[in-house]
Amino acid sequence: MTKIKIAIISYGRIGKVHMKNLAINPDFEVVMVCDIIEDPDFKEDYPAIPFVKDYDEVLANPAVEAVLIGTPTKFHPSQIIAAAKAGKHIFCEKPVGSELDEIMEAYEAVKEAGVKFQLGFNRRFDDDFLNIKARIAEIGEPQILKITSRDPGMPPLDYVKGSGGLFMDMAIHDFDMARYMFGEVKTVSAKGGALIDPAITQYDDIDTAITTLTFENGAMAVVDNSRQAVYGYDQRLEAFGSKGMLANSNHTDHNTIFSGSDHIQSGKPQLFFLERYLKSYDTELKFFADSIKNNAPIACSFEDGIMAVKIAKSAKEALVTGQTIAIEKI
Amino acid sequence: MTKIKIAIISYGRIGKVHMKNLAINPDFEVVMVCDIIEDPDFKEDYPAIPFVKDYDEVLANPAVEAVLIGTPTKFHPSQIIAAAKAGKHIFCEKPVGSELDEIMEAYEAVKEAGVKFQLGFNRRFDDDFLNIKARIAEIGEPQILKITSRDPGMPPLDYVKGSGGLFMDMAIHDFDMARYMFGEVKTVSAKGGALIDPAITQYDDIDTAITTLTFENGAMAVVDNSRQAVYGYDQRLEAFGSKGMLANSNHTDHNTIFSGSDHIQSGKPQLFFLERYLKSYDTELKFFADSIKNNAPIACSFEDGIMAVKIAKSAKEALVTGQTIAIEKI
Amino acid sequence: MTKIKIAIISYGRIGKVHMKNLAINPDFEVVMVCDIIEDPDFKEDYPAIPFVKDYDEVLANPAVEAVLIGTPTKFHPSQIIAAAKAGKHIFCEKPVGSELDEIMEAYEAVKEAGVKFQLGFNRRFDDDFLNIKARIAEIGEPQILKITSRDPGMPPLDYVKGSGGLFMDMAIHDFDMARYMFGEVKTVSAKGGALIDPAITQYDDIDTAITTLTFENGAMAVVDNSRQAVYGYDQRLEAFGSKGMLANSNHTDHNTIFSGSDHIQSGKPQLFFLERYLKSYDTELKFFADSIKNNAPIACSFEDGIMAVKIAKSAKEALVTGQTIAIEKI
Amino acid sequence: MTKIKIAIISYGRIGKVHMKNLAINPDFEVVMVCDIIEDPDFKEDYPAIPFVKDYDEVLANPAVEAVLIGTPTKFHPSQIIAAAKAGKHIFCEKPVGSELDEIMEAYEAVKEAGVKFQLGFNRRFDDDFLNIKARIAEIGEPQILKITSRDPGMPPLDYVKGSGGLFMDMAIHDFDMARYMFGEVKTVSAKGGALIDPAITQYDDIDTAITTLTFENGAMAVVDNSRQAVYGYDQRLEAFGSKGMLANSNHTDHNTIFSGSDHIQSGKPQLFFLERYLKSYDTELKFFADSIKNNAPIACSFEDGIMAVKIAKSAKEALVTGQTIAIEKI
Structure with missing residues (x-):
């Protein structure tokens, strides 16, 4: 079994x-790491792996x-191209x-080159969502999809500045999840504010x-986003249809219930995406390897x-105009 | 303590x-019942209460x-007037x-007469929603309200015909609940279909x-309605704000959890509104009595x-036009 | 339908x-109430019902x-006799x-008289336990029964004095429940203390x-009792067998979950038996009526x-002696 | 940071x-593996690690x-000695x-040699139990401990034969857990059968x-064991005391709830100990490393x-004799 040499x-x-996941992934061997800023600990942590500053050097390496x-x-x-x-x-x-x-240009380049390309919408690879996706037929005809997606706290304004905005930075995960579960989106409408x-x-x-989405099959979805849920990272999904509903619940930081004289108390949701979706980052690489090795x-x-x-x-446009925006196909 | 004589x-x-609730309510005495169709069992069930067919007869009774x-x-x-x-x-x-x-005409008549008037949005008087309403300050500034309101099965088409439509017949409860929890509504948008x-x-x-609502204080709400949730009457609410979230869950037809070789199984939601909201019909009359007797x-x-x-x-208009509709004040 | 005249x-x-339940129960008519101490409110609450101090007066009334x-x-x-x-x-x-x-003497008197006799182990008539009892075959061969039964607070010492002790006053409900669910008890062992x-x-x-019970069919039960669960009245049962487990959970004083910055909090168990088992007091009378009217x-x-x-x-004896005590049949 | 060389x-x-855990544990380096039966895959999986059949060869390796x-x-x-x-x-x-x-002889040998010794009661290192242990003071004075510990299916009779019996093979984990949570055990009583x-x-x-345990501080514990819970590996604990209760719940094989026309269904408990306690096997080695490296x-x-x-x-003796057995100290 030869390992895929990855940078x-x-x-x-x-x-x-x-890096951590690839280091113990039997399908991959990390042969280079590239960043314009040198990491102080890298040499010690991974002495055998070359660290370079120039992306061209990576690409030039056969x-x-x-x-x-x-x-x-x-x-x-440009890096994809x-x-x-x-x-x-x-x-x-x-x-x-x-x-x-730019995206479409890169898309053409990838098609032309015939290389494998996988995008990192990691939540698709989360055990909860893999389970619901695998069982989606249990709900019969899809009708209503509800996604709650709330971060535990406002990001620094500096981050916000370059983030592309709530829809491109945060809700985009949920829009992908909606398509993953219910299929192609037809229209989008949105309300929002700085609350x-x-x-x-x-x-x-x-x-x-x-944000409300409609699907080509007539179903609908609603996504509610907040940058700050004080109780922690809130990530829930309900898929409702003619034969029933599939739903997940948040993962908590512990599994203990305390029954006290005032309240019954249970754990809060796990802090943020690196905790909640940790395993998905590993799983997505397994799928990537499978596509390269086995043409999956x-x-x-x-x-x-x-x-x-x-x-x-389109969600941004819908927010600004108050209109329902139709989504164009590729 | 004199009882309020009610028809x-x-x-x-x-x-x-x-009738059942009033019969054992210490604040009321049912002195007449009026319907154009005579009920075959009424005489036997309540031999002491006169049953009349003519509304005027009721009103003429001092x-x-x-x-x-x-x-x-x-x-x-017209009956209110x-x-x-x-x-x-x-x-x-x-x-x-x-x-x-017509409604505004009745409104003026009631104001002029100075009589007490209470409307039967019974869900306001449900223990769950009374509890959340009483504690609403715990969530801090209100931001997102989510109401799931799904009936257990399609009503007969004959009922649909005269119902006024999903928004006037069914979602109107949820719109009232939204105002009850988060205050005055500013705009409404809606998507829907015959799925x-x-x-x-x-x-x-x-x-x-x-249906998406925006509130005058900037908060938003989303209501999702379905005429048929095969697992039963689904009535849930989440009120989310700057300091946390208050949420209720469905009431089940039993409290038993069965752990078997295939699944862990719990009870379904109670069948429909007469089961789920039974107590609220009693509670709303207690409030009505309190307003008459104690000027509450x-x-x-x-x-x-x-x-x-x-x-x-407006929701109907929003659905048809695809526009966001502003709600006019009274 | 004639009503059963009860005192x-x-x-x-x-x-x-x-009294409250019987007043609105269509199967019964309360024709007398008897107590050695006159209740100050009774006359006003139930003006039509004679209140007497002498039990003999009740029995003499045909x-x-x-x-x-x-x-x-x-x-x-003696009152039964x-x-x-x-x-x-x-x-x-x-x-x-x-x-x-004394009990056996009363038992003989009842058998001889041929009157109907029902005992008020009201928990048998609780919806949760009725549901589990009705479905007990779902667990296959019964193996382990677990009953948690904890009061919300120590009773006054004065009450303790005349109570007959924890086993006779409190755990006796659980021992009856064990027999109700799993059948005849063979032995009992017990540990306990003043903690x-x-x-x-x-x-x-x-x-x-x-307290540990063994049953004639080989199954076992454990009952844990405490006079003081600071979080409220804790009443849970698990029936485990060859095909699975049936379990109930506590009823809470409200159905709201609050997600806050520190904890997720839900309601406490209902305060005590009059809250938790309220409906069972009504249901047991329906069964009693059914046995009188329909020979059920x-x-x-x-x-x-x-x-x-x-x-x-025997549990008391087991506690004192440290022995396992065999239960004699009637 | 030098690694601990372990065999x-x-x-x-x-x-x-x-082996899997140690391979990626930064505190350890596996320098030898010893078994009397050669593993067919070992060479390929870990080509750099010597595999020997003779324990003496391991001990002789400085x-x-x-x-x-x-x-x-x-x-x-003997191997400890x-x-x-x-x-x-x-x-x-x-x-x-x-x-x-034999155990006491080994104990003396370890004390004399002054080497570090850690025992693999892995459940102590499970996140659930670590959390409860860390928070045990929240319950105030400990009073009742309940441990449910049920395997998902009968082991092969061949395994049973050499297992030492239910108490030594299976319940011993729970007895250790009881001591871990509530302290030193004073007496044990037990009922059991081949159901x-x-x-x-x-x-x-x-x-x-x-099995019922009493503790030196007056508290009590009950452990219920079954070799076959058809719904899966059932591992629950409740620690109850003067200020409240801490409890955990089972880990399920998935986090999805399906609401269907018949039932609400959730996932079963994880299959068995290698799934449920997987992480604990890793955590216990971190504690072992800490004791060697930092004298923790x-x-x-x-x-x-x-x-x-x-x-x-003693539990076995209690079962056979029907007596309560006092536990001798070391």
Whole structure:
């Protein structure tokens, strides 16, 4: 069993998560790590792996079979194009890009090169959602999808500034989840506001939103987002249809129930995405390996990435105009 | 302690529920029951209570201090006006009427007569919602309200025909609940369709809807309605704000959990509104008595009834036009 | 449909509960109430019902068909005998008596008179336990029964003094429940102590106990009792067998879950037995009426009462001797 | 940071779990694996690690600092003694031995050698129980401990034969847990039988038991064991005291709730101990490393192992004699 030789592009918070998972993943061998900023601990933690600052150096290395791109969103399209031209398989963090014309250019490059491409909508690979997805036929005809997706606290304003806004940065996960569960989206409408911190409006952003989607099969979805649920990261989904409902619940930081003289108390939801979705980052790489090694279908495709961006951009338009926006197909 | 002498107008399904509650309510004495169709069992069940067919006979009876109106919606305004002119206190089932001009006329008549008027949005008087309402300050600034309101099965098409449609017949309870919890509604948007039974479209109606409300304080609400949840009557509410979330859960038909070789199984939600909200029909009469006897504030006012109708009518308009509709004040 | 004419013997806390239920029960008519202490409100509350101080007056009244005995335990056997001799049907609060010889004498008197006799182990008539009992075959061969039965707070020492002790006063309900669910008890063992308040030892009593029962079919049960669960009245049962487990959970004082920055909080168990088992006091009377009117089998028989006392007395013996005590049959 | 050089003794089911955990544990380096039966896959899986058949070869290797003993119980004492004499730190699977005289001899050897010794009562290191243990003061004075511990299915009779019986093989975990939570045990009583499979009696064993413990502080515990819960591995604990109760619940194989027309269904408990307690096998090694490297207190000591064996043996005696057995101290 030969291992897939992979390079990690960008060694920030998420790049480190991937490094840890890849280090013990029997399908992969990390042969290079690339970041413009040198990490002080990397040499000690992984003395055998070359750390480079130049992405071209990675692409020029014939031993590299695949790249894992975790750079800021705006760099995704050009880095995808370069990797595709170099014949490398690509795993790219979400979203696939911020501008649709650039995204479509990258999409064409990948198709032309014929390399494997998987997008990192990691929640698709969470055990809860894999279970519901696998059992979705149990609900019969899909009718109503409800997604609650709330972060535990406002991000720094500095982050907000470059985030692309609530829809592109946060709700895009939920829009992808909606498509994953119920299929192609037809229209989007949205309401939202700066209910938590008005300072966010200086970046033309909101912190709270309710988005309604309609699907080509007639079903509907509602996504409610908040940047700050004081009780913790709230990630719930209900899929309702003609034969019943499938739902998950939050994962708590502990499993203890305390019955006291005042209240019955249970644990809070796990802190944030790195805790709640930890395993999904590992699972998505298993699917990626499976597509490269066994030609298995891509579990989260470039097309999925494009559609999610289209919905997010339309949600913003719907919010501003108060109109229902139709989603164009690729 | 003298009892309030009350007459029940209309002795159908809900009239019988009220009769049973009033019969053992220490604050009321039922002195007349009125329906155009004679009930075969009434004489035997309540031999001491006169049963009449003519509403005028009720109003002409000086012993009658209050009427409980449970007739079809279209009769409400004229019956309210007549009762008000006769100086009777009025408890009227929801909705207060179907046409806004008639409703406003009745509203003026009640104000002029100075009689007490309470509307039967019984869910306000349910223990769950009373508890959440009483504790609403615990969530801090209100931000997101989510109401799931699904019936256990499609009503007969014959019922649908005269029902006023999903928004006026069913969602109106949820719109009132939204105002009860979060205050005055500013706008409404809606999506919906005939996902359960296309036959419903012949009456220009839908069976599934997602309605988004915005409030004057900036908060938002989403109501999802379905005429058919195969697992039973689904009635849940989540009130989310800057300091936390208050939520209730469904009431089940039993409290037993069976752990078997295949699954862990618990009870289904109680069948329908007469089971789930049984106690609320009793509680709302206690509030009504309190307003008559002790001049306590009306717990569900004429104005509440008008606003709920306005929102329901606007939701229909929003559905048809795809627009966000602003709600006019009284 | 003629009503059963019943007299209530003892108008204390539990007598009042029965009076309220009987007043609106279509099967019964309360024709007398008897207590040695006159209740100040009774006359006003029930002006039409004669209140007497002499039990003999009740028995001498030919209109009285049945008596409901709610006096202190020590009076039960003689009052049962007198009622049986007078040909009255008998509903008697638990326990049936405190001394076995007296109890057996009363038992013979009831058999001889041929009157109906039902004992007030009200928990048998609770919806939760009725549901589990009705479904007990779902667990296959019964193997392990677990009953948690904890009061919300220590009773006054004065009550403890005359209570008969934890086993006779409190655990006797659980011993009856064990027989109700799993059948005839073969042996009993017990451990216990005064862990809450050592003052209880002056009355040779305990406040905390773990009792193990074995059944004739080989199954086993464990009952854990505490006089003080600070979080409220804890009443749970698990019936485990070869095909699965049936379990109930506590009823809470409200159905709201609050998710806050510190904890997720839900309601406490309902305060005590009058709240938790309120409906069972009504249901048991329906069964009693059914046995009188329709000759339906007695739902909680004299024999059930005798066996519960035998187990309770043996539990005390087991506690003192450290031995396993065999239960003698009637 | 130098790694602790450890050898795994016995490469069966549990040895492989430890090998996997140690392979990615930064505190350890596996330098040898020893088993009398060669594992066919080992060479390929871990080509760099020597696999030997002779335990003496391990002990003779000066590079080996610690041994992890996972052999059958009867070999534990002699292997502990040999390791101690060789100056190796010892991690030993539970139980520490089957005969008390051998166990005590090994105990003396370990004390004399001054090596670190940790016993593998892995449940102490489960997140649920670590959480309850850490918060045990929240319940105030401990009063009642309830442990439900049921396996998902009868083991093969061949396993039963050499298992030491239900108390030594299975309940011993629960007896250790009881001591871990509530402190030193004073007496034990037990009831049990062959309710699942009578064939087990040929090995003088039982498959179902209820064991009652009393503690030196007056508190009590009850442990109920079954070899076969058809719904899965049932592992629950409730610690009840003067200020409240701490309890955990089972971990389910998935987090999805399906609401259907018949039932509300949730996931079953995880299959068995390797699933339920997977993480604890990793955590216990972290504690072991901490004791070796930083001289941290032993988290599960030799004394803990001795006491658990004493309780298990006394439970058997209690079962046979029907007596309450006092536990002798070390």
